[in-house]
Amino acid sequence: DGGITQSPKYLFRKEGQNVTLSCEQNLNHDAMYWYRQDPGQGLRLIYYSQIVNDFQKGDIAEGYSVSREKKESFPLTVTSAQKNPTAFYLCASAAGGVYNEQFFGPGTRLTVL
């Protein structure tokens, strides 16, 4: 059963702590993405990776970091430098190529206490 998994579903963090969100896909997709979703603002791109060991900043990369050591995995770290981290985080993957049909995971709700 192919798909994208994200864990955990809910995450609580104290201010000043780093936290890592997991994203795994078994679709054999080359490209992976991280988005942040806030009410009324749609999806904003944080980071994306088109190939293993390479990634690019999106529109709102400040305070976040990623790695892409394996094709299947694209973890996102929310650092203490991110001023307003409470949000719904979505991971997506795409087969690559210009048409870029992205498939999304179920999301992680991060709340900073």
Added chain:
Amino acid sequence: QKEVEQDPGPLSVPEGAIVSLNCTYSNSAFQYFMWYRQYSRKGPELLMYTYSSGNKEDGRFTAQVDKSSKYISLFIRDSQPSDSATYLCAMSALDYKLSFGAGTTVTVRA
């Protein structure tokens, strides 16, 4: 001005009505247009996609693209309570990235 504009609604219609959703955009390089459906607290799922201008129909759903007006639409015929969700438009300039609208929340009343 945002690159993609979408009225957030909310939109409430009776069961069986036609739902009309739309987005406008400013980037003339966009060539690939998608609609995603997102149920509450879930990830978006791809509903329909079209390339360049024209219409595409899939069951009760019809997507239209008018590149000359930089305007895209999604119509849902014979709407059902199960269609209640947030609908997001997304566009690509064929550069590995998507630009999303803010999403329109739709409620279909039984």
